[in-house]
Amino acid sequence: MPLIKASCSTCGDVELTISELRVLVCSTDGTASYNFLCPSCAFRVSKPADKAVVDILLASGVAMSFWRMPQELEEDHHGEPISYDELMDFHYQLAGENLFERLTETGTAKED
Numbered sequence: 001m002p003l004i005k006a007s008c009s010t011c012g013d014v015e016l017t018i019s020e021l022r023v024l025v026c027s028t029d030g031t032a033s034y035n036f037l038c039p040s041c042a043f044r045v046s047k048p049a050d051k052a053v054v055d056i057l058l059a060s061g062v063a064m065s066f067w068r069m070p071q072e073l074e075e076d077h078h079g080e081p082i083s084y085d086e087l088m089d090f091h092y093q094l095a096g097e098n099l100f101e102r103l104t105e106t107g108t109a110k111e112d
């Protein structure tokens, strides 16, 4: 089985089988990357790939997957971004008891 040499930022050069690599193409902007689980340190490694690298990997038999950016990025947003304090308030609202009852009683969650 042919081996492909790739580079892990921690371990340096590693050799992988075709099935250990995957090409990922973003269907939103066309950028591509490949990733693999490093056989030495077991970290997931992801590297950007230009068209030439993608073509070589695909010609070698590496599997390809497509993904897209979340559609929320294309939405119009109004108002200020949420603050850290608002995020923490939301966290405590979710962590509090009887959230469902508080939401259905008032329409919005209130602190106890």
Ligand SMILES: [Zn+2]
Residues within 6 Å of the ligand: 008, 009, 010, 011, 012, 038, 039, 040, 041, 042, 043
């Ligand atoms: Zn590694």
